Amino acid sequence: MKKKGFIIGFIIFSILLSMGYGIGSYFVGYALSPTSSSDQREIKEDDKIGVLTQDEKIISDNKQKEDAIGKAFMKKTKPMIIESNDSTRLNGQYLTHENNHMWSILIHGYKSDNTNMMSYGIQYYEKGYNILLPNNRAHGTSQGDYIGMGWLDKDDIACWVDWIVSQDPQAQIILHGVSMGGATVMMSAGDNLEHVIGYVEDCGYTSVWDIFASELDKRFSLPTFPVLDISNLVGRLKAGYDFKEASSVEQLKKAKQPILFIHGGKDDFVPTDMVYTNYEAAKGVKDIYVVEEAGHAQAKDYNPEAYWNKVFEFIDTKIKS
Numbered sequence: 001m002k003k004k005g006f007i008i009g010f011i012i013f014s015i016l017l018s019m020g021y022g023i024g025s026y027f028v029g030y031a032l033s034p035t036s037s038s039d040q041r042e043i044k045e046d047d048k049i050g051v052l053t054q055d056e057k058i059i060s061d062n063k064q065k066e067d068a069i070g071k072a073f074m075k076k077t078k079p080m081i082i083e084s085n086d087s088t089r090l091n092g093q094y095l096t097h098e099n100n101h102m103w104s105i106l107i108h109g110y111k112s113d114n115t116n117m118m119s120y121g122i123q124y125y126e127k128g129y130n131i132l133l134p135n136n137r138a139h140g141t142s143q144g145d146y147i148g149m150g151w152l153d154k155d156d157i158a159c160w161v162d163w164i165v166s167q168d169p170q171a172q173i174i175l176h177g178v179s180m181g182g183a184t185v186m187m188s189a190g191d192n193l194e195h196v197i198g199y200v201e202d203c204g205y206t207s208v209w210d211i212f213a214s215e216l217d218k219r220f221s222l223p224t225f226p227v228l229d230i231s232n233l234v235g236r237l238k239a240g241y242d243f244k245e246a247s248s249v250e251q252l253k254k255a256k257q258p259i260l261f262i263h264g265g266k267d268d269f270v271p272t273d274m275v276y277t278n279y280e281a282a283k284g285v286k287d288i289y290v291v292e293e294a295g296h297a298q299a300k301d302y303n304p305e306a307y308w309n310k311v312f313e314f315i316d317t318k319i320k321s
Contacts, residue, residue: 021230023227023230023231024232024233025234027228027234028238028239031147031215032146032149032238033145033146034111034138034139034146034147041269042219043215043218043219044218044221047217047218047268049266049267049295050266051266051295051298052293055294058303059294059295059302066301067119070116070117070118070120073118073119073125074115074118076095077093077094077095077131077133078094079091079092079093080132082159082160084156084159085155085158085159088137088143088156089143090136090137090159090160091134091140091141092114092133092142093114093132093133094130094132094133095121095130096130096131096167097128100128100129100130101170101171101172102128102129102130102172102174103131103164103168103171103172103173103174104129104130104132104173104174104176105132105133105134105157105161105164105173105174105175105176106120106124106131106133106177106181107175107177107178107184108136108177108178108180108181109177109178109179109182109297110180111139111147113135113139113141114133114134114135114140115140116178117133117178118133120300121133123308124174124176130168130171132164134156134157134160136148136156136180137152137153137156146238146239146240147180148184149180149183149208149241150180150183150204150246150248151187151208151241151245152239152241153184153187154184154251157175157184157188158191158193161173161193161194161195164195165194165195171195172195172197173193173195173197174196174197174199174315174319175188175196175198175199176200176201176202177200177202177204178202178203178297179203179204179270179296180204181202181204182202182203182204182205183201183204183205183208185199185259186201186248186259187246187247187248188251189254189255189257189259190251190254190255191251191254192254192255192256196257197257197258198259198260198315198318199257199258199259200260200311200315201259201260201261201262202262202297202299202300203262203263203264203267203269203299204248204270204274204278205248205270205274206248206249206277207246207247207248207249207250208241208243209228209244210274211270212228212231212243214271218268228243231243248278248281249277249281250281252278252282252283253281253282253283255282255283256284257285257319258285258314258318258319259282259286260286260288260289260310260311260318261287262275262288262289262291262299262307263288263289263290263291264290264291264293264295264302265293265294266294268295268296269295269296270296272290285318287314289307289310291303291307
């Protein structure tokens with residue numbers, strides 16, 4: 001009887017383990033595979049935060065203009081390739097001035113690529129900065145099986161910084177990222193990379209765990225436990241990182257250089273509350289700019305002039321000074 005009970009228990013355990021792994025694999029694949037449909041976001045009506053019609057039109061019109069400017073600017077940039085610490089090939093674009101040691105690395109968001117950062121790049125370039133626009137791992141033309149959500153990307157940013165310094169040993173670098181790129185900026189900030197003198201993060205999340213928990217509820221109406229706990233275990237096995245460890249908040253506590261935090265007041269993807277949590281975590285020189293009328297990653301397109309005035313005012317008065 002004892003032997004029979006053991007066998008039944010083992011079978012039940014194996015079934016549960018198999019089911020758990022299957023659930024975890026599904027959600028890890030959904031969230032972190034570059035080929036999944038996770039960018040086709042549909043959330044519950046109650047979780048949607050509507051941008052006013054007149055503001056939507058302003059954002060849409062400005063975005064069209066900004067995209068056209070970025071598309072034209074991209075033709076001037078040059079391609080480049082580096083290799084990450086784990087031998088992943090990473091592609092990017094860059095453009096330099098002569099005799100200038102100020103650089104900006106522009107970091108794109110989730111399921112996007114560096115073409116979406118070209119309209120940001122031209123602003124820095126016209127201010128005299130050398131610019132570098134990476135394609136994050138598993139995005140654009142870069143290699144990678146799983147999306148890094150900022151945590152793997154922060155180590156890749158260190159490699160991009162090394163490339164810049166190899167070209168320009170006197171380089172002074174600003175990191176500017178949007179959405180997942182904003183999280184990458186904050187996670188990089190905690191590593192205090194040499195030659196990086198300041199940061200601009202736009203609508204980044206507090207941690208990978210937090211943003212996945214938020215989306216698990218909004219998209220699937222599922223609880224964090226046990227679904228995200230199981231997915232985290234599978235994520236550690238497959239993607240190589242822990243969703244809780246991948247924390248902007250914890251990294252910001254270690255950051256020493258100035259940081260500007262930007263967010264949309266009507267962001268229903270990365271909740272606006274997260275920017276205040278991130279801001280409080282930073283101990284050094286900092287400022288915050290919340291565009292109340294804007295949704296996710298729309299702060300620039302709501303009012304490009306005001307956005308860039310704020311960015312360069314912060315850089316000139318808090319970072320360069």
